[in-house]
Amino acid sequence: QKEVEQDPGPLSVPEGAIVSLNCTYSNSAFQYFMWYRQYSRKGPELLMYTYSSGNKEDGRFTAQVDKSSKYISLFIRDSQPSDSATYLCAMSARDSNYQLIWGAGTKLIIKP
Amino acid sequence: DGGITQSPKYLFRKEGQNVTLSCEQNLNHDAMYWYRQDPGQGLRLIYYSQIVNDFQKGDIAEGYSVSREKKESFPLTVTSAQKNPTAFYLCASSIRQVNTEAFFGQGTRLTVV
Numbered sequence: 001q002k003e004v005e006q007d008p009g010p011l012s013v014p015e016g017a018i019v020s021l022n023c024t025y026s027n028s029a030f031q032y033f034m035w036y037r038q039y040s041r042k043g044p045e046l047l048m049y050t051y052s053s054g055n056k057e058d059g060r061f062t063a064q065v066d067k068s069s070k071y072i073s074l075f076i077r078d079s080q081p082s083d084s085a086t087y088l089c090a091m092s093a094r095d096s097n098y099q100l101i102w103g104a105g106t107k108l109i110i111k112p
Numbered sequence: 113d114g115g116i117t118q119s120p121k122y123l124f125r126k127e128g129q130n131v132t133l134s135c136e137q138n139l140n141h142d143a144m145y146w147y148r149q150d151p152g153q154g155l156r157l158i159y160y161s162q163i164v165n166d167f168q169k170g171d172i173a174e175g176y177s178v179s180r181e182k183k184e185s186f187p188l189t190v191t192s193a194q195k196n197p198t199a200f201y202l203c204a205s206s207i208r209q210v211n212t213e214a215f216f217g218q219g220t221r222l223t224v225v
Contacts, residue, residue: 008152043116043202043216044155088154099170100214102154 003027006089006103014111019076023089023103026070030091032098033065035074038086038105047087048074079110114139118203124225125190125197129167133188133220135203142185145204147215148172155202161186190222198224 006023013019022033032051036044048063050056050072051089056063072091076083089103116137125131137144142160148154157170159197161180175194181184186205190197200221 004154006154015213041219041221042199043118043218044203045216046213049213090155099157099160100155102156104152104216 003101007106008104009089010107011083012109021073021074021087021106024070024090024101029093029095032092033072034090036088038088044088059108078097081110081112084108084110087100116203116215116217118220123220123222127224128192129174129192130189133201134185135186135217137205139205141205141207143206147202149200149202161179197222
């Protein structure tokens with residue numbers, strides 16, 4: 001079993017819909033949780049990071065961490081075609097030297 | 113503009129050859145990383161460096177080598193010992209070890225021909 005599981009998709013939704021992207025993990029020591037967006041043939045770019053549990057909002061994006069369930073989510077409101085990309089979750093823990101452990105990424109397609 | 117520059121964008125290698133991928137950053141970051149990305153898989157760590165003249169192996173270091181002679185530069189050599197080198201290679205940097213905000217280059221696509 002992988003440390004971080006992420007549905008590869010593709011997830012296809014109409015423009016304007018609310019998108020929910022998720023990752024589950026097995027290591028309860030993870031403390032930092034990050035979401036990256038990667039366009040085709042480009043490097044990933046950080047969207048949001050959260051420390052420990054709770055929610056964090058930035059514009060149309062909300063990151064949510066539920067440590068009791070070992071589950072993190074990224075919500076995108078009012079989705080746009082420009083949001084079409086692969087979304088990667090990553091997480092790290094002090095006891096593994098803060099090395100990022102990555103999900104495989106979910107490909108998101110926003111249909112105009 | 114500050115950022116990370118990887119070159120070349122595309123690289124073709126014949127079997128049995130070593131090739132070196134360039135990574136330069138002007139963000140004044142201490143930590144630098146090399147990842148490999150294959151279709152349907154998460155990023156896998158090859159090597160990382162937290163300080164000049166020091167680096168550590170990641171999860172898949174076999175067949176790769178690095179150097180960190182300058183803070184700004186972290187080149188990766190893919191040696192002939194790497195059995196399956198065709199992949200997308202990503203270089204990243206972060207201000208410190210707790211890399212909650214890693215910045216990535218645009219990647220190098222290496223193909224063995």
